[in-house]
Amino acid sequence: MRAELRAIGALGLRSIRNTFRYPRYLGPILVFPTLFLAVNTGGAGGAIDLPGFPEVHGFLDFQLAAGILQASLLAAVMGGTGLALDIELGFTDRLLAAPIRRPTIVLGRLAATFVLGMFAAVWFLAIGFAFGAIVKGGVLGVIFVILFGGLTATAFGGIASAIALKSGTASVVQGMFPLVFVILFVSSAFFPAELMQEPSQTIAHYNPVSLVAAGIRGPVVFGLSASDTLDGLLGLAIIGGLGFVLSAWGLRARLRAS
Amino acid sequence: MSALALELSTIGVLMRRALNEILRVPGAAIPGILAPSLFMLGLTGAFGALTELTGFSTESYISFILPVSLMQAAGFAGAATGVNTVRDIELGWFDRLYLAPTPRPALLAGIVLSAGFRALLPMTAVLTIGLLLGAQWPGVSGLLIAVLLALTFSAVSASWTVGLALRFRTQAAAPLMQASMFMAVLFTTSYAPLELLTGWLQTVASINPVTQVVEGVRQGFVEGVSFTGTWPALVVLAVLLGLTFAFALRGLAKTGR
Numbered sequence: 001m002r003a004e005l006r007a008i009g010a011l012g013l014r015s016i017r018n019t020f021r022y023p024r025y026l027g028p029i030l031v032f033p034t035l036f037l038a039v040n041t042g043g044a045g046g047a048i049d050l051p052g053f054p055e056v057h058g059f060l061d062f063q064l065a066a067g068i069l070q071a072s073l074l075a076a077v078m079g080g081t082g083l084a085l086d087i088e089l090g091f092t093d094r095l096l097a098a099p100i101r102r103p104t105i106v107l108g109r110l111a112a113t114f115v116l117g118m119f120a121a122v123w124f125l126a127i128g129f130a131f132g133a134i135v136k137g138g139v140l141g142v143i144f145v146i147l148f149g150g151l152t153a154t155a156f157g158g159i160a161s162a163i164a165l166k167s168g169t170a171s172v173v174q175g176m177f178p179l180v181f182v183i184l185f186v187s188s189a190f191f192p193a194e195l196m197q198e199p200s201q202t203i204a205h206y207n208p209v210s211l212v213a214a215g216i217r218g219p220v221v222f223g224l225s226a227s228d229t230l231d232g233l234l235g236l237a238i239i240g241g242l243g244f245v246l247s248a249w250g251l252r253a254r255l256r257a258s
Numbered sequence: 259m260s261a262l263a264l265e266l267s268t269i270g271v272l273m274r275r276a277l278n279e280i281l282r283v284p285g286a287a288i289p290g291i292l293a294p295s296l297f298m299l300g301l302t303g304a305f306g307a308l309t310e311l312t313g314f315s316t317e318s319y320i321s322f323i324l325p326v327s328l329m330q331a332a333g334f335a336g337a338a339t340g341v342n343t344v345r346d347i348e349l350g351w352f353d354r355l356y357l358a359p360t361p362r363p364a365l366l367a368g369i370v371l372s373a374g375f376r377a378l379l380p381m382t383a384v385l386t387i388g389l390l391l392g393a394q395w396p397g398v399s400g401l402l403i404a405v406l407l408a409l410t411f412s413a414v415s416a417s418w419t420v421g422l423a424l425r426f427r428t429q430a431a432a433p434l435m436q437a438s439m440f441m442a443v444l445f446t447t448s449y450a451p452l453e454l455l456t457g458w459l460q461t462v463a464s465i466n467p468v469t470q471v472v473e474g475v476r477q478g479f480v481e482g483v484s485f486t487g488t489w490p491a492l493v494v495l496a497v498l499l500g501l502t503f504a505f506a507l508r509g510l511a512k513t514g515r
Contacts, residue, residue, distance in 0.1 A: 042459020
């Protein structure tokens with residue numbers, strides 16, 4: 001068990017180093033969500049005056065969850081891309097020949113994705129604080145948001161890993177990039193679901209990402225509450241469960257291909 | 259053949275080369291269509307209720323955002339020209355262009371005008387999707403003005419990104435090209451009229467010249483076409499095209515030295 005944990009740690013550390021060493025990996029995770037946060041906040045800031053919009057300290061506070069979600073999802077895609085590159089370059093084949101359990105290969109990558117998700121949450125919280133946002137949940141709320149950032153990236157990382165394992169091609173995983181925006185646009189990440197237009201509103205009600213958005217947004221906008229946390233955890237369980245099943249299936253397909 | 263005819267023929271050949279790229283690798287056009295279309299549909303679904311704010315110039319958010327997506331399609335097509343130029347530089351094809359007995363402005367004009375070809379496909383797709391989903395028909399004159407302004411903006415974008423390509427000479431500069439277009443178009447009245455923007459974005463949008471172009475493209479979709487709504491966009495585009503073309507030309511001159 002300890003050896004497995006050590007292998008997961010080593011693989012995770014390698015992935016993190018790679019991400020921070022090459023700006024082209026880290027850039028998409030932070031730059032575009034930050035620009036989007038800036039435009040959304042300034043462009044749609046007047047929305048807080050709309051009837052039915054929840055009482056919030058500011059629109060930036062409301063949008064922080066969207067930034068964190070977007071960056072976490074992109075971190076998941078980058079993690080999947082890294083795994084696919086390892087497959088393309090033959091590194092995964094060498095790991096398959098090593099005396100470690102096969103799921104460790106995926107778990108190592110997911111450990112790195114978890115750290116990147118937390119890093120993204122810290123980044124957006126820092127931006128939020130710099131521009132006047134407040135976290136109503138206090139220090140505990142900040143910790144919850146950071147943990148949710150990491151868990152969101154990990155849950156989606158499972159799906160990205162499954163695609164990487166099944167396709168073995170980095171460009172296929174990178175094709176998920178636009179999908180990230182589709183998933184977010186049809187959730188309550190950017191706007192309260194009740195105020196969205198149809199059919200986005202109906203889809204947002206059933207989209208598990210809306211539950212995750214509530215889990216991240218709750219501590220920032222309303223303070224810590226059991227219902228928001230449970231909503232967030234439920235959303236993560238749905239997405240993470242799907243990711244787990246898909247990546248187990250992808251790993252089996254990869255082993256068969258190898 | 260006169261010198262002018264020779265230059266025009268060079269421009270035509272370079273434009274045809276860009277057209278060949280589109281026809282031979284049609285899959286490469288998909289991201290350029292997908293990104294602005296998703297943006298238009300996603301923002302309409304999410305932020306559509308903004309039209310209920312007092313002072314919003316239309317009741318249809320898709321009519322308001324469709325011109326922004328047209329500008330994005332044009333801007334990204336221009337940026338793709340810059341990215342392809344870097345690829346040509348890295349592969350050595352650009353060095354062969356330097357050896358050609360053609361004036362540099364003609365070479366640059368061919369590359370920059372080819373961005374218009376690239377922009378036509380995503381712009382048509384975005385426009386069709388938007389109109390099918392209920393965006394207001396801008397009328398023939400509104401449509402022509404919108405297309406003319408957006409295509410000229412793609413030439414501005416191409417000049418700017420080719421200038422960057424000639425300075426950086428590496429594909430690592432591609433995110434800079436795309437991000438600069440992203441900011442140029444979105445740091446305007448893209449989401450809401452100027453009076454309804456908040457904080458820093460209101461200040462930036464009021465001094466960002468691209469705001470005039472967005473408003474010029476938008477006029478037919480939300481109100482009606484007028485000379486006062488068109489000429490500021492034309493002046494801004496003429497100045498921007500002059501400046502960015504000079505920027506790219508300077509890069510071309512430096513590279514050839």
